[in-house]
Amino acid sequence: MKCSTCQGKAAIEIRRHNAAFCGPCFLGHLERQIQRAIESERMLAPAERVLVAVSGGKDSLCLWEVLRRLGYETTGLHLDLGIDGYSPEGRKKTEAYAEAHELPLQVIEVKQETGFTIPELGERTRRPPCSGCGLSKRYLMNRATLAGGFPVLATGHNLDDVAAILFGNVLHWQTEQLSRMTPVRPATHAKLAKTVKPLIRVTEREAVAYCLLRGVDYHEDECPNAAGATLLLYKDVINQIEAVSPGSKQAFYQEFVKKVQPHLAAGETVTLRECDVCGQVTTGEVCAYCRMMERARQTTVRRGRVTRTVLEVPPA
Numbered sequence: 001m002k003c004s005t006c007q008g009k010a011a012i013e014i015r016r017h018n019a020a021f022c023g024p025c026f027l028g029h030l031e032r033q034i035q036r037a038i039e040s041e042r043m044l045a046p047a048e049r050v051l052v053a054v055s056g057g058k059d060s061l062c063l064w065e066v067l068r069r070l071g072y073e074t075t076g077l078h079l080d081l082g083i084d085g086y087s088p089e090g091r092k093k094t095e096a097y098a099e100a101h102e103l104p105l106q107v108i109e110v111k112q113e114t115g116f117t118i119p120e121l122g123e124r125t126r127r128p129p130c131s132g133c134g135l136s137k138r139y140l141m142n143r144a145t146l147a148g149g150f151p152v153l154a155t156g157h158n159l160d161d162v163a164a165i166l167f168g169n170v171l172h173w174q175t176e177q178l179s180r181m182t183p184v185r186p187a188t189h190a191k192l193a194k195t196v197k198p199l200i201r202v203t204e205r206e207a208v209a210y211c212l213l214r215g216v217d218y219h220e221d222e223c224p225n226a227a228g229a230t231l232l233l234y235k236d237v238i239n240q241i242e243a244v245s246p247g248s249k250q251a252f253y254q255e256f257v258k259k260v261q262p263h264l265a266a267g268e269t270v271t272l273r274e275c276d277v278c279g280q281v282t283t284g285e286v287c288a289y290c291r292m293m294e295r296a297r298q299t300t301v302r303r304g305r306v307t308r309t310v311l312e313v314p315p316a
């Protein structure tokens, strides 16, 4: 198999592009894919200041490396989730990357911010850990982006992620979530940061290959809470389709964004306002994060059992 660019010996085949690349040409190809996504979706202005969400895994470190090489002024943002056997390694890899490239890094410890680690939050709210984790991440990242005066937050969601999320939302016809599924979420309110997903044209396999070829040392383990998650099942199903019909994964997501999402968004009327408790953006009086934290605080844990504390409310 020959490299589609230089005709040398190919090291990686990308069937959806009907192409194969040697190592150096693959690096250029992947960086161009990201640059094209950034330009066509107007994610970032040239050399813009960007806050990059970095977990220490392959996707986020691939993103940070490419943005750094493309000349953007990047600062890393790492959330230490406090998950035993997983979080310390991700933080270590993130800090090592920042130090090696002399890049600024902001680390937020969820336990210090909220009083609870992500597993403790799940236990106290009796919700799956991923539910509290996703909500906490969105909230804390949005707040950090605004507090740091960054015009935009970049996350490492890749093509496999967005296609699987889309699949799940279609399967259950979650029209509200579908209407928000765009590679760029604009800042439609003073308390809402613009977020972008520059890896929407890059698969997990390609992010791994990029990190290996560039010598980027990433955290290889998956979060223990991801095991058995429905998102992994959706990824598997989509990969089976992709294996017999290359290009389906990318077309599924890109065509949705182009042809369907605008119609769904046009039918949505959401009024944003500031949360009565924390002042962050919400659609109701109190935001979902504050409601979750209040529920966690009202719960006491005794001898491994979770008990709801009933608050005495005086009669009206």
Ligand code: SF4
Pocket: 118, 129, 130, 131, 133, 134, 223, 224, 225, 226
């Ligand atoms: S798998 Fe769940 S708990 Fe783990 S990092 Fe992802 S959202 Fe958080």
Ligand SMILES: [Zn+2]
Pocket: 003, 004, 005, 006, 007, 008, 021, 022, 023, 024, 025, 026
């Ligand atoms: Zn080549």
Ligand SMILES: [Zn+2]
Pocket: 275, 276, 277, 278, 279, 280, 286, 287, 288, 289, 290, 291
């Ligand atoms: Zn709030």
